[in-house]
Amino acid sequence: MSGNLNYSSWSIRALLMVRHLGLEVEEEIVPLDFPDTTTRLAEISPTRKVPLLIWDDETVWDSLAIIEWLAERHAGVWPKDQKARARARAISAEMHSGFPALRSACPMDIRARHDRPDMTEKLAADIARVDAIWTETRKEFGAGGDFLFGEWSAADAVYAPVVTRFVTYDLPRSEIAQAYMSAVMSHPLMVTLAAESAEEPWWIKYGSDGRSSGFIPSGNS
Numbered sequence: 001m002s003g004n005l006n007y008s009s010w011s012i013r014a015l016l017m018v019r020h021l022g023l024e025v026e027e028e029i030v031p032l033d034f035p036d037t038t039t040r041l042a043e044i045s046p047t048r049k050v051p052l053l054i055w056d057d058e059t060v061w062d063s064l065a066i067i068e069w070l071a072e073r074h075a076g077v078w079p080k081d082q083k084a085r086a087r088a089r090a091i092s093a094e095m096h097s098g099f100p101a102l103r104s105a106c107p108m109d110i111r112a113r114h115d116r117p118d119m120t121e122k123l124a125a126d127i128a129r130v131d132a133i134w135t136e137t138r139k140e141f142g143a144g145g146d147f148l149f150g151e152w153s154a155a156d157a158v159y160a161p162v163v164t165r166f167v168t169y170d171l172p173r174s175e176i177a178q179a180y181m182s183a184v185m186s187h188p189l190m191v192t193l194a195a196e197s198a199e200e201p202w203w204i205k206y207g208s209d210g211r212s213s214g215f216i217p218s219g220n221s
């Protein structure tokens, strides 16, 4: 169960890993920010949030918990090497619990291109930290491929929504970060996701007076 693919960054983290493993799940989207969204979410999710994985009689909420649920059952979620795996979990937990300035100034909007927001000190610090994470991880662990730990792993799924934000808001980045972003955006999982996001019929606006949503009139995209 996910929110809109274009906007729900937490949802796509879990979804990318479910798809990466090729699991047969029925994907359902609850569009966010509509008048009935909270009621619909309350019927299925103890937190009234997505993502949510319902598997037989188990209900697992929270993107990182879903990723760990997958990792307990399938290889290919976290890197094989123990040191790499510890780092992958550390940077993923850091993303999960941090970067408030980046998240609020640059809401995920995969299909759109927006002006770069005012560069406050806190936003610049978040951007620099993300760049440092990508650069250091690529240098230390990335030799086996184009992703943070070489092959695609959960760490890339966790950072994929951040990559799309760097694209959407044209955030400043180093050459190594740019190369990593290009690899992520060209991964087949992301190419598919970007196409699906572009086709979604809903819009969400993030204004100073809160969020609003609606349907894109047919004929527009």
Ligand SMILES: N[C@@H](CCC(=O)N[C@@H](CS)C(=O)NCC(=O)O)C(=O)O
Residues within 6 Å of the ligand: 003, 007, 008, 009, 010, 011, 032, 033, 037, 038, 041, 048, 049, 050, 051, 061, 062, 063, 064, 096
């Ligand atoms: N820490 C949670 C965050 C989940 C979350 O905040 N999800 C948002 C969508 S991205 C949500 O469901 N919001 C409910 C709403 O907007 O009504 C996770 O990692 O899954």
